[in-house]
Amino acid sequence: QKEVEQDPGPLSVPEGAIVSLNCTYSNSAFQYFMWYRQYSRKGPELLMYTYSSGNKEDGRFTAQVDKSSKYISLFIRDSQPSDSATYLCAMSATRGGADGLTFGKGTHLIIQP
Amino acid sequence: DTAVSQTPKYLVTQMGNDKSIKCEQNLGHDTMYWYKQDSKKFLKIMFSYNNKELIINETVPNRFSPKSPDKAHLNLHINSLELGDSAVYFCASSQDRRQGRMAEAFFGQGTRLTVV
Numbered sequence: 001q002k003e004v005e006q007d008p009g010p011l012s013v014p015e016g017a018i019v020s021l022n023c024t025y026s027n028s029a030f031q032y033f034m035w036y037r038q039y040s041r042k043g044p045e046l047l048m049y050t051y052s053s054g055n056k057e058d059g060r061f062t063a064q065v066d067k068s069s070k071y072i073s074l075f076i077r078d079s080q081p082s083d084s085a086t087y088l089c090a091m092s093a094t095r096g097g098a099d100g101l102t103f104g105k106g107t108h109l110i111i112q113p
Numbered sequence: 114d115t116a117v118s119q120t121p122k123y124l125v126t127q128m129g130n131d132k133s134i135k136c137e138q139n140l141g142h143d144t145m146y147w148y149k150q151d152s153k154k155f156l157k158i159m160f161s162y163n164n165k166e167l168i169i170n171e172t173v174p175n176r177f178s179p180k181s182p183d184k185a186h187l188n189l190h191i192n193s194l195e196l197g198d199s200a201v202y203f204c205a206s207s208q209d210r211r212q213g214r215m216a217e218a219f220f221g222q223g224t225r226l227t228v229v
Contacts, residue, residue, distance in 0.1 A: 008153075008154070041222075041223070041225075042222060042223070043117070043203055043205075043220030043221050043222050043223055044156070044203070044220045045220070046217050046218070046219075049217065086154060088156060099161070099168070099169055100146055100148075100158030100161050100169060100171075101158065101218060102158075103155070103156040103157070105153065105154060105155050106154050106155075106156070108154075
C-alpha cells in the first residue's frame with residue numbers, strides 16, 4: 001500500500017459545479033497537508049496548506065483534514081475552465097519540510113465550458 | 114523574475130551518457146530539493162539539501178548525485194543514463210526556518226529527460 005492514495009481520474013465536470021478531490025494516507029506522523037495545482041508541462045504550485053485536522057477556506061477553495069480517518073479533501077466551488085489541471089495532495093511530518101513532501105499521484109480535473 | 118529556474122527544459126540523450134541538470138533559486142531559501150515525476154505523473158522526492166548538506170537520500174541509484182556549489186544552486190548529475198531514467202525532474206526550494214507554518218516549496222518548471 002502506498003503512503004498516499006489519490007484517484008488519478010480524469011474527473012470531468014461542467015462549469016459551475018462543485019468539485020471534490022480526496023486523498024487517503026497511512027502514515028500517522030503526517031501533520032502538514034497541502035494541495036498543489038499543476039498545469040500541463042508546468043511545475044506544481046501551492047494552493048492550500050493545512051496543519052493537523054480542520055478546515056481552511058481561501059476564496060473558492062476549501063481544504064479539509066480528518067486525521068482520525070487519515071483523509072483529506074479539497075473542494076472547489078463555482079468551478080471554472082481555468083481550474084482544469086492536475087491536483088496533487090502532499091504531506092509532511094515536519095514543519096520545515098526538509099524531509100521533503102510525500103505526494104499523491106494527482107487527480108486530472110477537466111472543467112467543461 | 115523566475116523564482117526557481119532549471120536548465121535545460123528538455124534533454125534528449127542516449128543510454129550510457131552522463132548529463133547534468135542545473136537549478137538556481139533567487140528566493141534566498143536555505144533548502145533545495147530534486148523530485149522525479151514519472152510517466153504516470155507520480156512525483157517523488159530524490160534529494161534535499163540544507164545549507165549545503167545532504168539531508169535525505171531516498172532509494173535513488175548512486176548514478177544520481179546532487180551537487181550544491183552554493184546555497185542558491187543545486188545541480189543534478191546523472192551518470193550512465195538508462196531508459197528508465199526518462200522522466201520529468203523538478204527542482205524546488207523552501208525556507209526551513211519559518212516559524213509557525215509549513216515551509217512552502219516552490220517548484221521550477223521541470224526538465225523533461227528522454228533517454229533513447
